[in-house]
Amino acid sequence: MMDILLQEDSIISPLGFSTSENIKAMKAGNSGLQFHENLRFQNGGFYAGIIEAALLADNFSIIGDATKFTKLEQMMLLATQSVLNNNQLDLSETALIISSTKGNIDLFGNPQNFSKDRAKLNSLAKIIQEFFGFKLKPIIVSNACISGGLAVAISKRFIQAGKFNNAIVVAGDLVSDFVTSGFQSFQALSATPCKPFSKNRDGISLGEAAAAILVSNNKREGDSVSLIGDASTNDANHISAPSRTGEGLYKSIQQALKESKLSASEMDYLSAHGTATIFNDEMEAVAFNRAALAHVPVNSFKGFYGHTLGASALLETILTKHSLLNNELYPSLNFEELGVSKPLNIIQKIEKKELKTALKTASGFGGCNLAMILKKSFNG
Known part of the structure; x- marks a missing residue:
């Protein structure tokens, strides 16, 4: 492919x-x-x-x-x-x-x-x-x-x-x-x-x-980031509230990983939707744990930008791309004490780390969910 x-x-x-x-x-x-x-x-x-x-x-x-x-x-x-x-x-x-x-x-x-x-x-x-x-x-x-x-x-x-x-x-x-x-x-x-x-x-x-x-699909010299897997699934739960089990997001993650031929253990970084509502953040935590991603460094960019609606997932995909290229993790701004029922590895300060793969997720009204797998390639 x-x-x-x-x-x-x-x-x-x-x-x-x-x-x-x-x-x-x-x-x-x-x-x-x-x-x-x-x-x-x-x-x-x-x-x-x-x-x-x-x-x-x-x-x-x-x-x-x-x-x-x-x-x-x-x-x-x-x-x-x-x-x-x-x-x-x-x-x-x-x-x-x-x-x-x-x-x-x-x-x-x-x-x-x-x-x-x-x-x-x-x-x-x-x-x-x-x-x-x-x-x-x-x-x-x-x-x-x-x-x-x-x-x-x-x-x-x-x-x-x-x-x-x-x-x-x-x-x-x-x-x-x-x-x-x-x-x-x-x-x-x-x-x-x-x-x-x-x-x-x-x-x-x-x-x-x-x-x-x-x-x-036109290759160039230098390091690059590819989109190697994606999936979108609707949980059909509620017009505005996400599934309490994270079913739609979980299935999106599983399908994106399958297309990428990678496993959850190979993810270096996770850029979450992270809206800071009670139900969204809880749903994501459940889905991430079901997908065996609790150990992966995760952040939300909403503390920097707020929720930019239809622009948010593209804006955050761009930032995820540059995290990979720069080998740099950016903090989840305004995070204080974990407030979801499942463990998450929240990024709290800028960290330099060798990064090769990332998972970007997003969710929205009507039960829509998206997962995308990004991978850095090293080119001469």
């Missing part, structure tokens, strides 16, 4: 407008989560990772007129441009895969002189397609909070099927009134910056980000 390589990437977030800026900020212990006042909320506001609009527009002005594009479009276009800058791709043969859960949904409450049709995901995909001149019809992936990672997995499957050799995967979501109100109605917003897997966790912090990556 051909190698499916994760190549150039970009992250646009409150921590920076490139992957390198984001990693530098994480290593400095910085978090994008800040308190945002809003009297509609019980605590007078909420913690979230929100990109400063003026700063975004200033950066976007290098490639286009910010007044012609929504905030989300600017984020996703910037991320895509950064990936394309470093590649000589034939866009007539390169796939474009778009991932978002809500797209420009904020336009329904604040049109900002844009048509409400811009809120449709196919409109978002068309804007990105036409801005850069992609010729193939964009593929849209919107499957709750596994969307960004699932888009990478789908690109792998299409490349292996011979549909194309290169794909740009770009994901993005905003902290909108719709999303914050929804999670508030679940009483799932944390009163403090979120604390994944901690005993005193009380919910999520939201975040917004865009991320993009080139997925390709």
Whole structure:
């Protein structure tokens, strides 16, 4: 089977407008989560990772007129441009895969002189397609909070099927009134910056980000990271609550390991979904233990970014890739005392460690679950 390589990437977030800026900020212990006042909320506001609009527009002005594009479009276009800058791709043969859960949904409450049709995901995909001149019809992936990672997995499957050799995967979501109100109605917003897997966790912090990556079967010199196994399984448990037994996530992990021809004992690192809700973190702990992964160093990136919804699994896959390339484990920020019923090996500080393999997981509303196996290759 051909190698499916994760190549150039970009992250646009409150921590920076490139992957390198984001990693530098994480290593400095910085978090994008800040308190945002809003009297509609019980605590007078909420913690979230929100990109400063003026700063975004200033950066976007290098490639286009910010007044012609929504905030989300600017984020996703910037991320895509950064990936394309470093590649000589034939866009007539390169796939474009778009991932978002809500797209420009904020336009329904604040049109900002844009048509409400811009809120449709196919409109978002068309804007990105036409801005850069992609010729193939964009593929849209919107499957709750596994969307960004699932888009990478789908690109792998299409490349292996011979549909194309290169794909740009770009994901993005905003902290909108719709999303914050929804999670508030679940009483799932944390009163403090979120604390994944901690005993005193009380919910999520939201975040917004865009991320993009080139997925390709074209080998290059130097060390690389390949996606060698993936699986997505739905636990069919509840529209918003995960399976208490972790069945869907467990099956996804088992199937991804089977495709990769690796065992749980060969995993060097585990990047979890880790939303810091009571039920999600418990479900993951159960699934990881069922899969014999309790010993593997594990973290959640949500303490740095908040939950970036459809962008989260792609953003975290990119960070997992760089953990492998840098032989570096990043801490699960804000972790205090383990608060799940099963043992986990939580990463609490930056660690240098020889890494070759990693497992990235994600879960979402509707019972969807995703597991991806990444492997580093050493090339001359």
